Amino acid sequence: MSLLSKYYVDSWSGWHLETSPGPQSLVTLFLLITGGLLVASQIWTFLRVLLSLFVLPGKSLRSFGSKGSWALVTGASDGIGKEFALQLARAGFNLLLVSRTEEKLSALADEMSSKNPAVQTKRLAMDFARNDDEDHEKLKALVDELDIAVLVNNVGKSHNMPVPFVLTPEDELTDIVNINCLGTLRVTQLVAPGMVQRKRGLILTMGSFGGLVPTPLLATYSGSKAFLQYWSTALGSELEPYGIQVELVQAHLITSAMSKIRKPTATVPTPRTFVKSVLSKIGRHGGSPGYTFSSSPYWSHGLIAWVLTCVMGVMSKTFLSFNKDMHESIRKRALRKAEREKGKKAE
Structure with missing residues (x-):
């Protein structure tokens, strides 16, 4: 008899001979170990998320520029862009403000x-x-004479209301792509060469959960933000050797004209609270540890992003259906409101 063999007592069938583990036992053991490692990995990832969101500080803004350096903020006249400008000014940066309306600027x-x-x-x-x-030539002339240490690509546009792609007005579709994609690319291409030459800089680009999770009835907007996700990751890899920090900021809802939400909640912060979290967590992934050169720094947004990135691979249809139902409901309310306003004007 092999030394690996042994006897054991089975209360139902008496004495049996047990030999060394067979193929089935090895497969079971492998699955148990693999499952344990996956669970441990998720626990460790979640602990990293908590540390990033609540404990660990980000890089100092001053590590990206010297005294007298400038920050360029697009979409600077309202909401998040305005708050970025105000907080960067308090941090000691001079400001180059770019937006559509001269009076607001x-x-x-x-x-x-x-x-x-x-x-x-x-x-x-x-x-x-x-x-x-x-x-863009006028902007280039300004950029070339300044030490731009921080670029905030904040300018953006969503749909006027949730709308099926086939019903999206052509001008709205074109505006979203021009503003969210081409505008961001062209401004960054003006600013980045100076940062490369100085071997320092920070490029923050406003992303959205619409780019993290495909969003029916906001298809063009969702696609434009997903584009920025991949573009930022590629750009970050290219510029990292030059000491330039690239970060796509993943955001859920914020009180703003774009979201049409005025009252802040735990999951819908004010621009001031949100921007403060972004600037205090530079270089931290927050709730987006699986996305290189991305961050979800606001605490509730970070927790939501972690849940989405962990489960969306097996529940993508569930999230897709939820998003679709939610935006169909928003569209119905918006259409009813438009009809009421139309009726009032007719009176």
Whole structure:
């Protein structure tokens, strides 16, 4: 008898001979070990998410530029863009403000000068939907004479209301692509060479959960944000050797004109609270540990992103259906509101 063999007692059938483990036992053991490792990996990932969101600080903004350096913020006149400008000014950066409306830019520049007299401001009114070469030449002339240490690609556009792709107005479709994609690419291409030359810089691009999870009835917007996800990852890999930090900021809902939400909640922060979390967590993945050069720094958004990235591989149809139902409901309410307003005007 083999030394590996032994006897054991089975209460039902008496004495039996047990030999060394067979193929079935080895497969079972392999599956148990693999399952244990996967569970341990998920627990470790979640602990990293908690540390990133609640404990570990981000890189100092001053590591990206010296005194007198500039920050360029697109879509700077309202909401998140305005808040980025104000908080970067408080951090000591001079500001190059770019947005569509000259009056709003002028008012923001005056507000910043009154709050931070030492901060210099320059501004350029341009409509990114036009994708106008002359506008970009004017911006290039400003960028070339400044030490741009921080670029915030904030300018963006969504649909006026949730809409099936086949019913999307052509001008709305074109505007979304021009603003979200081409505008971001062209501005970054103007700024990045100077950062490469100086071997330092920070490029923040506003992403969206619409790019993290495919969103029916916001198909063009969702696709544009997914494009920025892959573009940022590729760009981050290219620029990392030059000391440049590239980060796509994944955001859920925020109180803003775009979201049409005014009241903040635990999952819908104000622009001030959201931007503060972004600037304090530079270089931390937050709730997006599986996405290189991406971050979900606001605590509730980070937890939601972690859940989505962990389960969406096996539940993508569930999330797709949920998103579709939610935006169909929003579209119905928006259409009813439009009908009411139309009726009031007719009176």
